[in-house]
Amino acid sequence: xxxxxxxxxxxxxxxxxxxxxxxxxxxxxxxxxxxxxxxxxxxxxxxxxxxxxxxxxxxxxxxxxxxxxxxxxxxxxxxxxxxxxxxxxxxxxxxxxxxxxxxxxxxxxxxxxxxxxxxxxxxxxxxxxxxxxxxxxxxxxxxxxxxxxxxxxxxxxxxxxxxxxxxxxxxxxxxxxxxxxxxxxxxxxxxxxxxxxxxxxxxxxxxxxxxxxxxxxxxxxxxxxxxxxxxxxxxxxxxxxxxxxxxxxxxxxxxxxxxxxxxxxxxxxxxxxxxxxxxxxxxxxxxxxxxxxxxxxxxxxxxxxxxxxxxxxxxxxxxxxxxxxxxxxxxxx
Amino acid sequence: xxxxxxxxxxxxxxxxxxxxxxxxxxxxxxxxxxxxxxxxxxxxxxxxxxxxxxxxxxxxxxxxxxxxxxxxxxxxxxxxxxxxxxxxxxxxxxxxxxxxxxxxxxxxxxxxxxxxxxxxxxxxxxxxxxxxxxxxxxxxxxxxxxxxxxxxxxxxxxxxxxxxxxxxxxxxxxxxxxxxxxxxxxxxxxxxxxxxxxxxxxxxxxxxxxxxxxxxxxxxxxxxxxxxxxxxxxxxxxxxxxxxxxxxxxxxxxxxxxxxxxxxxxxxxxxxxxxxxxxxxxxxxxxxxxxxxxx
Numbered sequence: 001x002x003x004x005x006x007x008x009x010x011x012x013x014x015x016x017x018x019x020x021x022x023x024x025x026x027x028x029x030x031x032x033x034x035x036x037x038x039x040x041x042x043x044x045x046x047x048x049x050x051x052x053x054x055x056x057x058x059x060x061x062x063x064x065x066x067x068x069x070x071x072x073x074x075x076x077x078x079x080x081x082x083x084x085x086x087x088x089x090x091x092x093x094x095x096x097x098x099x100x101x102x103x104x105x106x107x108x109x110x111x112x113x114x115x116x117x118x119x120x121x122x123x124x125x126x127x128x129x130x131x132x133x134x135x136x137x138x139x140x141x142x143x144x145x146x147x148x149x150x151x152x153x154x155x156x157x158x159x160x161x162x163x164x165x166x167x168x169x170x171x172x173x174x175x176x177x178x179x180x181x182x183x184x185x186x187x188x189x190x191x192x193x194x195x196x197x198x199x200x201x202x203x204x205x206x207x208x209x210x211x212x213x214x215x216x217x218x219x220x221x222x223x224x225x226x227x228x229x230x231x232x233x234x235x236x237x238x239x240x241x242x243x244x245x246x247x248x249x250x251x252x253x254x255x256x257x258x259x260x261x262x263x264x265x266x267x268x269x270x271x272x273x274x275x276x277x278x279x280x281x282x283x284x285x286x287x288x289x290x291x292x293x294x295x296x297x298x299x300x301x302x303x304x305x306x307x308x309x310x311x312x313x314x315x316x317x318x319x320x321x322x323x324x325x326x327x328x329x330x331x332x333x
Numbered sequence: 334x335x336x337x338x339x340x341x342x343x344x345x346x347x348x349x350x351x352x353x354x355x356x357x358x359x360x361x362x363x364x365x366x367x368x369x370x371x372x373x374x375x376x377x378x379x380x381x382x383x384x385x386x387x388x389x390x391x392x393x394x395x396x397x398x399x400x401x402x403x404x405x406x407x408x409x410x411x412x413x414x415x416x417x418x419x420x421x422x423x424x425x426x427x428x429x430x431x432x433x434x435x436x437x438x439x440x441x442x443x444x445x446x447x448x449x450x451x452x453x454x455x456x457x458x459x460x461x462x463x464x465x466x467x468x469x470x471x472x473x474x475x476x477x478x479x480x481x482x483x484x485x486x487x488x489x490x491x492x493x494x495x496x497x498x499x500x501x502x503x504x505x506x507x508x509x510x511x512x513x514x515x516x517x518x519x520x521x522x523x524x525x526x527x528x529x530x531x532x533x534x535x536x537x538x539x540x541x542x543x544x545x546x547x548x549x550x551x552x553x554x555x556x557x558x559x560x561x562x563x564x565x566x567x568x569x570x571x572x573x574x575x576x577x578x579x580x581x582x583x584x585x586x587x588x589x590x591x592x593x594x595x596x597x598x599x600x601x602x603x604x605x606x607x608x609x610x611x612x613x614x615x616x617x618x619x620x621x622x623x624x625x626x627x628x
Contacts, residue, residue, distance in 0.1 A: 045513060224507070224526060227394035233409050273511050281510075281519030295524050303531035310535060314543040317485070318551070320470040325552035327472070 031079040034058070036193045037071045040084070048087075061133040065140075094126045105189035122157075129153050145190075148174060158184075164246035167321040169253075180212055209239045219284035242266055242283065362565040363591040369433070371564050375427045378611050383419035385537050386616050387412040392530050396625035417508060424501045427494065450480040450581060452489075459484040468535060478577035485547050494538045503529040534622075541619035557612060562604025563596035574595065 041048060041056040048054055061067060072079040077090040095102025105111050105126070129145055136143035144153045151171065155162025165171050166186075173181035187208050188194075196200050206229060210217030220226040220239070228236045242258055249256035255302045263279035264283035269276065286292050287300035346399035366374075390403035390412055406412035437443045445451045450458075464486050482490070503525040506513045510522055549557035560566045568588075572579045582588035596604070 070487075109517070221395070223523075224391070227391045228409050230394040231390060231400050231403050231409055271511065275514055277517065278510065278514035278519050283523045285523040285527070293520055293523060295520070296527060299524055299527050299531070303528075303535070307531065307535050310539060311542070314485075314539070314547075318543060318546045320467075321551060322546075324470045324472070329552060 029080060029082060031070070031072045032081075032083050034071050036083055037080050056133050064134050065137050066133075066135055092127075101191050108191060108193045109195050110193055124157065128157075146180075147179065147183050148177075150185055154184040161246055167249075168244070168247040169249055180276075182208070182212070186211075199232070202238060202240075203229055203232060205240060206238050215286075216284055218284050222287075223283060224286060225283065237270060243270070340613050359568075359589065360592045360594050361569075362567050363571060363588060364564060364593045365560050365566045365571075366564045368564065371562065373426060373430055374561050377423065378607075380419040380423035380426070381536075381540065382611065382614050382618070384416060384423065385533070386614075387416035387419065387619065388533055389537075389618065393535060393622065393625040395493065396621070396628075398621055398624070402621070417504075420501065420504050423497060427497045427501075450578065451482075453487055454484055455484070455487055455491075459487060476576075479575045479578065480577040481575065482582075483575075489544055489547070492536070492539060496532055500529055500532050500536070505533075537618065537622065541615040541622075545615060549608070549612060557605070557608040559596065559601060559604050559608075562608055563600050565593045565596055567595070570576040 038056065038058045041054060042058055044053075044055045044057075046054040066074070072277055074092045074094075075089055076096070077095070078085055087171075106115075110124050113119040114125060117123070131144055136146075138145045138147075140146060141148060142148065151162055151174070155165075172183050174183060187205050188196065196202075206220070208219060217226075217239075221230060225237045229238045244257050248257075251258045251260065253259060255262065256262065264274050264276065267274040267279050267281075282293060285296055287296045290297040386402065387406055390399045403409050403412050406415050434446060434625050438446045448456065449455055458480065462477035462479060465474060466484075468474040469476045506517065506522060506525045507529065510519075513522070548554070548561070566574075568579075570595065579588070582591070
């Protein structure tokens, strides 16, 4: 009770003081308009002490997706300040509007690297991929995060991976303008990017491959590899173990991991001692495809007759038997 | 499964009694399965359940219960290890049984193993009795006078033998693909995996649905037939269920040779326990399969 009274008194004393503090600031401070900002930052030669440019291209900003917004909407600490402002501004908090994406980013390996591992300048934040004043929607072909630009954007840091990716068939499809060609974010996701060496992530990629190669993943699911990975174990091969990850090539290409001449080597990564006969195994069998394997087709046909035949025959046999036995039972006193 | 013989002169080796028994001293029960046969059924039962439980996570890897069942065996590697163990034991049991049958036939000179009323080999009589049984189902005639093994029992027997041989061969190829590839082409592994899975589906559903019904769950036997756990059958049951065999043995006077004391309460209790565990595990696995296929 006394504590509550104390709190009341303290609040009563504070209120006039706070009001006075507010009155001390100029009452008619208007936030600087975009024109006010551009008056200085429109100068293309404006630089910081360390030489980095402070120029903002007003035209590019206006044509960006944030064009209708005020500078101080993002640079929020300037909304209550008179110009010229202090040289050091608070970092822009994109998550103050994009809070769902902010949450995903905070769970990502990129945020972990930046906040926990201390890679404060190397690890990407929002602006590293999206840019700053020239941000465009990801559907805009000139956007840095448009599908066609994603390999270049990610590759600005992951240059070695991009080199591999550019050699692969998916990069070729992307270059052709195929909108279904997978880019980095299709497998790795955009904002909540995770380490690529965890079981959970490795197992999730198969479904991503299947989003285009549905039949191929279906046939894989019927094999020992497909079943064990479906159960959630990664000891056996999934797509990338045989086909590669970034530099996937069709089997017709001699450099491909699954080119006929390289199969002994590729299978031999796990199956030490694999020989020419061993690699005649079909990792994507289809029992309904006679041309792919006639023996498998016949085996499938055989069991499709045998299993329903057996169960149909003995199922009916049991049913008739049951009915007859019940009749006998009724007759008994 | 064919170890008990009711035909003289081989009878003298396995029959519990050396001669006819005075009517007043007759037991209510006669021997149907000797101890090795009972042991063989237990081994087949345990390994079959084990093989089904450890193989089903892979066969139905997309079922919601698959991972949990695999984790029961400490993951797919543990399940695989147990699967191979059960497979080897079952293969061993079948090889032992075949060796035993051939030893009895060719070393001991036992007759009637490959043909006749005591044989497991399908014969014209079985087709006739199947037809008579169908007529009986529709109340168009009496039940056939079955001999030592009925046509559905013969089917069960040959299904286990054929299934074990086929799945054992396919399983060994899949277990040792590197060794197999010295002589076999790799595409045969695809066939081996497919056949192993298809034959497994056939075997599991057949045993857990058809064999369980025919052998144990049908009216008259419900909840289970104790003969495969105690080895003996009452004279009364034998006369009803296998009139052919009963009349044949009674006429020749050899039925008394099979005279055994009725199973003790302890033996019946033990049989009930083993049977109940086997039946419930089998039905549980069968429900999992139904759930996986019908969902």
